[in-house]
Amino acid sequence: MKGVILSINPQTTIIDLSHRIPSHAVEDGAYVWRSCYRYFPDGTVHVAIVDPGVGSERRPLVAKSSRYFFFAPDNGLLTHVFDQEAEVEVRQVENKQYRLDSEGHTFDGRDVFAPAAAWLTKNQSFSSYGRVVGDPYRFKIAQPHWEQSALVGEVVYVDAFGNLITNLFLSHVKEVREFTKRPNPLIRIANHSIDGLVGSYTEGDRTAPHALINSDGQLEIFCKESSASVLLQVSRHEAVKLS
Amino acid sequence: MKGVILSINPQTTIIDLSHRIPSHAVEDGAYVWRSCYRYFPDGTVHVAIVDPGVGSERRPLVAKSSRYFFFAPDNGLLTHVFDQEAEVEVRQVENKQYRLDSEGHTFDGRDVFAPAAAWLTKNQSFSSYGRVVGDPYRFKIAQPHWEQSALVGEVVYVDAFGNLITNLFLSHVKEVREFTKRPNPLIRIANHSIDGLVGSYTEGDRTAPHALINSDGQLEIFCKESSASVLLQVSRHEAVKLS
Amino acid sequence: MKGVILSINPQTTIIDLSHRIPSHAVEDGAYVWRSCYRYFPDGTVHVAIVDPGVGSERRPLVAKSSRYFFFAPDNGLLTHVFDQEAEVEVRQVENKQYRLDSEGHTFDGRDVFAPAAAWLTKNQSFSSYGRVVGDPYRFKIAQPHWEQSALVGEVVYVDAFGNLITNLFLSHVKEVREFTKRPNPLIRIANHSIDGLVGSYTEGDRTAPHALINSDGQLEIFCKESSASVLLQVSRHEAVKLS
Numbered sequence: 152m153k154g155v156i157l158s159i160n161p162q163t164t165i166i167d168l169s170h171r172i173p174s175h176a177v178e179d180g181a182y183v184w185r186s187c188y189r190y191f192p193d194g195t196v197h198v199a200i201v202d203p204g205v206g207s208e209r210r211p212l213v214a215k216s217s218r219y220f221f222f223a224p225d226n227g228l229l230t231h232v233f234d235q236e237a238e239v240e241v242r243q244v245e246n247k248q249y250r251l252d253s254e255g256h257t258f259d260g261r262d263v264f265a266p267a268a269a270w271l272t273k274n275q276s277f278s279s280y281g282r283v284v285g286d287p288y289r290f291k292i293a294q295p296h297w298e299q300s301a302l303v304g305e306v307v308y309v310d311a312f313g314n315l316i317t318n319l320f321l322s323h324v325k326e327v328r329e330f331t332k333r334p335n336p337l338i339r340i341a342n343h344s345i346d347g348l349v350g351s352y353t354e355g356d357r358t359a360p361h362a363l364i365n366s367d368g369q370l371e372i373f374c375k376e377s378s379a380s381v382l383l384q385v386s387r388h389e390a391v392k393l394s
Numbered sequence: 395m396k397g398v399i400l401s402i403n404p405q406t407t408i409i410d411l412s413h414r415i416p417s418h419a420v421e422d423g424a425y426v427w428r429s430c431y432r433y434f435p436d437g438t439v440h441v442a443i444v445d446p447g448v449g450s451e452r453r454p455l456v457a458k459s460s461r462y463f464f465f466a467p468d469n470g471l472l473t474h475v476f477d478q479e480a481e482v483e484v485r486q487v488e489n490k491q492y493r494l495d496s497e498g499h500t501f502d503g504r505d506v507f508a509p510a511a512a513w514l515t516k517n518q519s520f521s522s523y524g525r526v527v528g529d530p531y532r533f534k535i536a537q538p539h540w541e542q543s544a545l546v547g548e549v550v551y552v553d554a555f556g557n558l559i560t561n562l563f564l565s566h567v568k569e570v571r572e573f574t575k576r577p578n579p580l581i582r583i584a585n586h587s588i589d590g591l592v593g594s595y596t597e598g599d600r601t602a603p604h605a606l607i608n609s610d611g612q613l614e615i616f617c618k619e620s621s622a623s624v625l626l627q628v629s630r631h632e633a634v635k636l637s
Numbered sequence: 638m639k640g641v642i643l644s645i646n647p648q649t650t651i652i653d654l655s656h657r658i659p660s661h662a663v664e665d666g667a668y669v670w671r672s673c674y675r676y677f678p679d680g681t682v683h684v685a686i687v688d689p690g691v692g693s694e695r696r697p698l699v700a701k702s703s704r705y706f707f708f709a710p711d712n713g714l715l716t717h718v719f720d721q722e723a724e725v726e727v728r729q730v731e732n733k734q735y736r737l738d739s740e741g742h743t744f745d746g747r748d749v750f751a752p753a754a755a756w757l758t759k760n761q762s763f764s765s766y767g768r769v770v771g772d773p774y775r776f777k778i779a780q781p782h783w784e785q786s787a788l789v790g791e792v793v794y795v796d797a798f799g800n801l802i803t804n805l806f807l808s809h810v811k812e813v814r815e816f817t818k819r820p821n822p823l824i825r826i827a828n829h830s831i832d833g834l835v836g837s838y839t840e841g842d843r844t845a846p847h848a849l850i851n852s853d854g855q856l857e858i859f860c861k862e863s864s865a866s867v868l869l870q871v872s873r874h875e876a877v878k879l880s
Contacts, residue, residue, distance in 0.1 A: 153409045154433030161407070161435055164647070166639045174555060175619055190640030190747065192647055202595065209596075254564050256594055258609035261433070312660060321740050351742055352688065353695075366744035376661055396652045397676030404650070404678055417798060418862055445838065452839075497807050499837055501852035504676065 152265040155251065159269035166191075171311065174202045177227045178290060178387070182308045182316075185231035186367060188219065198222040198268045200260045211244040211263050212287055215277050222264050227290040234292055245281035293318055293388075301339075301394040302327050304370070306387050313378025315340070317391045319370040324348070327393045338362050339392040340372060341385050395441075395508040398494065402512035409434075414554065417445050420470045421533060421630070425551045425559075428474035429610060431462065441465040441511045443503045454487040454506050455530055458520050465507050470533040477535055488524035536561055536631075544582075544637040545570050547613070549630050556621025558583070560634045562613040567591070570636045581605050582635040583615060584628050638684075638751040641737065645755035652677075657797065660688050663713045664776060664873070668794045668802075671717035672853060674705065684708040684754045686746045697730040697749050698773055701763050708750050713776040720778055731767035779804055779874075787825075787880040788813050790856070792873050799864025801826070803877045805856040810834070813879045824848050825878040826858060827871050 156163050168187060172180040180201035188197055197219055214221040214229055216236035222244070223229050233239055244250075244263060249270045251262040267280065295304035295318055304319035327336045335347030345362045348370075355361040357375045360383060365371040372391070374382050399406050411430060415423040423444035431440055440462055457464040457472055459479035465487070466472050476482055487493075487506060492513045494505040510523065538547035538561060547562035570579045578590030588605045591613075598604040600618045603626060608614040613634070617625050642649050654673060658666040666687035674683055683705055700707040700715055702722035708730070709715050719725055730736075735753040742748075753766065781790035781804055790805035813822045821833030831848045834856075841847040843861045846869060851857040856877070860868050 154430055154435075154438075157407065157409070158433060158435045164643065165409070166643070166651070187640060190644060192640075192644045195640075253609045254611035255607040255609045255614075257606065257614065262609055363743065364741040366739045366741045366748055368740040371741075371743065397673055397678075397681075400650065400652070401676060401678045408652070496852045497854035498850040498852045498857075500849065500857065505852055 152260050155261055155265040156269040159266060160272050163269065163272055168199075172201055177201050179308065181228050181230050181290075184228065185235065188221075188232070189235075191219070193218045194220075196220045196222070196268045196271050198260075198264050199228050200224065200264060201226070201228055209288075210284065211259065211267070212241055212284060213244050213267065213271070213277070213280050214239050214241045214287075220268075220271055220277070222268050224259075225284070225288050227288050229287060230289040230292065233287070233289055240277070241284040241287050242277065243281040243284050246279055249275070249280065295319055295323055298392075300330070301392040302330075304391045304393070306340075306372075306385060306389045306391060309380045309386060313374070313380040313382075315372040315379050315383075315385060315389070315391075316365065316367075317370045317372070319391060319393060321364050321368050321370075323393065324364070324370065331394065336393045338370070338372070339394070341383050341389060343383060345372065395503050398504055398508040399512040402509060403515050406512065406515055411442075415444050420444050422551065424471050424473050424533075427471065428478065431464075431475070432478075434462070436461045439463045439465070439511045439514050441503075441507050442471050443467065443507060444469070444471055452531075453527065454502065454510070455484055455527060456487050456510065456514070456520070456523050457482050457484045457530075463511075463514055463520070465511050467502070468527070468531050470531050472530060473532040473535065476530070476532055483520070484527040484530050485520065486524040486527050489522055492518070492523065538562055538566055541635075543573070544635040545573075547634045547636070549583075549615075549628060549632045549634060552623045552629060556617070556623040556625075558615040558622050558626075558628060558632070558634075559608065559610075560613045560615070562634060562636060564607050564611050564613075566636065567607070567613065574637060579636045581613070581615070582637070584626050584632060586626060588615065638746050641747055641751040642755040645752060646758050649755065649758055654685075658687055663687050665794065667714050667716050667776075670714065671721065674707075674718070675721075677705070679704045680706075682706045682708070682754045682757050684746075684750050685714050686710065686750060687712070687714055695774075696770065697745065697753070698727055698770060699730050699753065699757070699763070699766050700725050700727045700773075706754075706757055706763070708754050710745070711770070711774050713774050715773060716775040716778065719773070719775055726763070727770040727773050728763065729767040729770050732765055735761070735766065781805055781809055784878075786816070787878040788816075790877045790879070792826075792858075792871060792875045792877060795866045795872060799860070799866040799868075801858040801865050801869075801871060801875070801877075802851065802853075803856045803858070805877060805879060807850050807854050807856075809879065810850070810856065817880060822879045824856070824858070825880070827869050827875060829869060831858065 153165055169183050184199050210225040212225050216239050221232050244267045249267040251266055253262045293305050295302055304317050306315045307318045308316040324336055338345040343360055349355050349361050349363050360372050360374050360379050362372050373379050396408055412426050427442050453468040455468050459482050464475050487510045492510040494509055496505045536548050538545050547560050549558045550561045551559040581588040586603055592598050592604050592606050603615055603617050603622050605615050616622050639651055655669050670685050696711040698711050702725050707718050730753045735756045737748040737752055739748045779791050781788050790803050792801045793804045794802040810822055824831040829846055835841050835847050835849050846858050846860050846865050848858050859865050
């Protein structure tokens, strides 16, 4: 893909966000993308590809927000972008001028997305890419909800260290504090109870899970110097209760 | 290596092709190189290193084709370049001006290849690198052949997903179609039969292997969302028969 | 981190040194850093982060030598830099102008180190970062010593191939040669004896460990085409005796 991009625009600065997203893990890819895209300069052209969807009937898409362009297959990867960015316009990538010819269709990253993205850095117009898409695929983003006297969220991502990142934000912790009139929330996950928050990964002992507010403002559950995912036998979608 | 390159020419754009080639897997490295080098801009200086060969008696080589320069040890990595490119001239990298001094010889990437490649981007003449090499090492590239009424190729590469890439191209499929007068070839590998081709990785069911023509025009055998190499217990050099 | 850097200075050339340092392996990170930082151009801004230390009470530091700048948490990562570079000045990174705001403190790479490093490439003054630090943390660098008639060093790093890199240099080998009056040192490690040095990884047979002087001038113990660490059941700090 990089050779294709540099052949079209040798001045491009190319940055790899992640090569660690497992095949088919569209929600993971969407989450990682969400967590970092906004740190890039205005005008950045983002490209994300996670199977399945590439090379199949899934349409290749390009989206335009006030700050960025985003290329991805129509498989849900853009879900968080739609959720976070205002006034996103989406088009199908179908202009054959921005495509490499090849006999098969297994490497759309190289043949479709890379050249299309590179031509956008050469000031091709957004509308020249193809027809407007009104119904791009979005998966459901889980939202915390109250069940009796607990605010129930869930694990939305397990990072490379096995830390459990939840959809509960500092604002949810404050909401629970106002309800319980206690400064420290009780956090329950998979038969474990965690009493309150610590300030960093180096606090607490190694015998129990701990929780903190991470640098994205999200409640995160970790085990000191080991994998909370392995130790608690927990993965994405596991419920996390605040009370 | 990158520090050495940037110290000689700070304007260099450095792209990593792959860090996933296993040690000693020269044929894998040569295959991956072949599949991507031609997508880079004219004048690109390519460098590939796979043990063994580095730091031993194997000569460091530089090759020049009409579009590119290629640096590699004389261990077969350049085999596909010689096969694909017309009028390749090869020289030994022996000019000490383009070399870093060091006490040992275990990191020729840093001490020999990186500085030699960087100096070439600074317009040093190709002939200044060293003597012409007339007999660079090449491994044998397997060619499909007819056995009775089947065209027999083989697996030439197993990719990171476990997909089996063969040396049978779309032209071979057409050759078999003309012979059999049937539109769909029968593909046989390791006691499995695959009836015809699908169009993408998302087609077919998960209980059997499938085949398609990939974006490089090659017949590729895959298992939907799993590793064909693991499931069929097949690796490089396994025979693939078309009839 | 790269998005943050490019947002501050789009002209930055960003190079990844390594993403393979295990969490908490501060000595490994310090070793890898030591082995490559000096190959970069003058004025390079180096950044290294290895947990623990980030986001905790460990101070973020910036060091300035005659050629480079170095950012790292105060957890020992800078140990070899202090050992190798003359006249290193160290300051704490505490100027809030060079910091991203965020609710938590788990991603200081993005919120503290990346912006601080990027601003330094925009010619902010070194003294504007914060107060001088007189007592940065350094771990003890093991030095070879004589025990009876053997010079005893140790394994200081196990590389990705399982090769065992020691703190014994060519100068130590020469010292032992002068003492023993024999050209080839006897090398002992974990009940194995290695008789003398070879010139490259391709020499010797596969049934026994071998030793050579690597490209950094260090005695390195390897097993041909396999992992010496696995085969000898040896890791960092294992004693290596020369006699």
